[in-house]
Amino acid sequence: MGIGLGLIGCGSQGRYLSEAAAVTEAFELVACADVRAEAAKRAARECGYSEACGDPSELPARAEVEAVIVATTHGQLFPAALQALQAGKHALVEKPMALRAEEGRELVSAAKAAGVNLMVGYSLRFMPPRILLKRLLDAGAIGEVRQAMAGQCIGAMGGWLGDPAQGGGPLYYIGTHALDQILWVVGKPAERVSAEMNRAAPDGCETEATINIRFEGGALGQLVTSQTFGGRYGWLDVLGTGGRLRAQWESDVLTVQSTVVPEYANLTEISVPPTAYLPPAPASAQAKLSGFAYIRTWANELAEFAASIREGRPPSVTGEDGLRVLEVLDAAFESARTGAMVTVG
Template identity: 30%
Template sequence: MPVTLPRPRLLDPASVPALRWGVIGTGIAGPFVSALHRRTTQRAVAVVARDQAKTEAFAREHGIGTVHRSVSALIEDPQVDVVYVATPHPLHHAQALEAVAAGKHVLVEKPIAMSAAEAREITDAGRAAGVLVQEAMWTRYLPQSDVIRQVLADGLLGDVRLVRADFGFVFPFDADHRLWNAELGGGALLDAGVYPISFASSVLGPPDSVTAVGSLAPTGVDERADLLLPSGGATALASTSLVARLPVTASVMGSQARLDVWSPFFGPTGLTLTSGSATAEETSTWRDQTFDRLNEGLAHQAVHLAAYVGEGRLESPVHPHAELVSIMATIDEARRQLIAAG
């Protein structure tokens, strides 16, 4: 009899506190706010960004009542419960710390910071202030991720031996663009590599060591990287690139079965569990049919954050602070090795 995949355990968006969100940045924030308003009881009530005209247009598009003229004004707004930091990577640290100091819960876009040291400072500050700090690694909160956690907890794969994950795309070189500019937090590892590294961590935990190979762009940022991450008796292989179109899939391989996450693995897609012998394979599949559009899956992380706030938590139980710091430490070491190799 073939092994079947468990069903995801879903949170009812109406069962969590309806929080008021302040949004810093209007780029990547667009799909998130759309999902927030379409699929949850959460509401964005204030926004701030560098370009005032674009910010006002963003507010009109999403029905946001208040446009602030400074980040500090938004953070200090008494109508804001949660601050969503959706600015470029190098700004995350200072803006998250300011929000925490003001007593606000904070959701920080990935990567949470530019280094493990910065990530630790943010999470330590949140704990000291008694507010929730969460990275916007939306993958952790998708229904398929709950299925994966159940599969691992139930031992359906046997002993996990190998994890593979990748995220890479081709982006034309432009020294001034944030992806290629070191001062703007450029490089494949920080922008895309955080996804496969986080996936590997979610299955195996922190690696025992980090071995990275790849290449640098003329601006000195990593344009591609392949990481070997052993952990206990298993190994993870994580790849990222700005110069190659990778399949954007993930797999967990064990002694009894293999679990494949469909592309793009970081968004709501589907799963295939393959078991049986090499000559008589049996498969079980599960497809995420929760929403019509991929980006609407961003709503899940907001619902979970609100639930955690309601429970009085200071960190996500499926993406705890220690793991956030560990993932950033892996990226730190991979970047160090690539730069040293030239």
């Protein structure tokens, strides 16, 4: 029997994650819900949920739902996830998980109190070149990490993604991915932050943001995000005491140069095929996997969510990881507002 899965928020990402869940064959798609009834019906029809619930607040109470995916608009992630966790359901919550660290803390506590898993949708960690990058780091291939620079850019954001009241803006939407990448590779607590942000209107979402971070032990991080760059571009550069690593969004190439590993003494480009490091997909899922490229990445993420539930262990991306991103973001928004350096947490 697969893990009984419910979906809260049946927009584009909710449906992609459902497709990815089906690919893993680890879940049984029980029910889906959205504040827009037609979106829930569409997800049921297209993704194979047995039922579309009219009222999202009803879904977590269902006994046959053991785990949920929460993929609502940003401002609704926190209340929807909190309700599911308090009902004793494992939850994969899309990033940024909540809008403030205080809310993030509440989610982490609720998951602990209920004894369930809280995973956050930082899916870049499941992209094959980033998986190899982290493995090389952990193996000491570039020594100790001293600086990490990541960016994630996108075109102009409209609809709810352009509305600050709903958690719009590039920082929450894509900057959180890049920030999580920095925290992931540095692996130390962030101590203080300074940030600069530009806005088209004083009460609008940020158009461009740069955040500088100082970590315990002295490592430095820098995050860049933009919706005026005009296209999709993302990167992660890691500088260590013994070399450097670089991954770029939507590229299969990982760049490495190392004074530690003789094989990488010269600048080396490693091509990491999209199939690398993924759990084997059943033959029945091959057609889906050959479609939209990110389904592979999300299937990898969903496979980890399922495995963590089955094995009774924390997932590889935890609620605490999500909370650390929110703590830096809180500090960054304050720094951009006041012009001062802000202590994290």
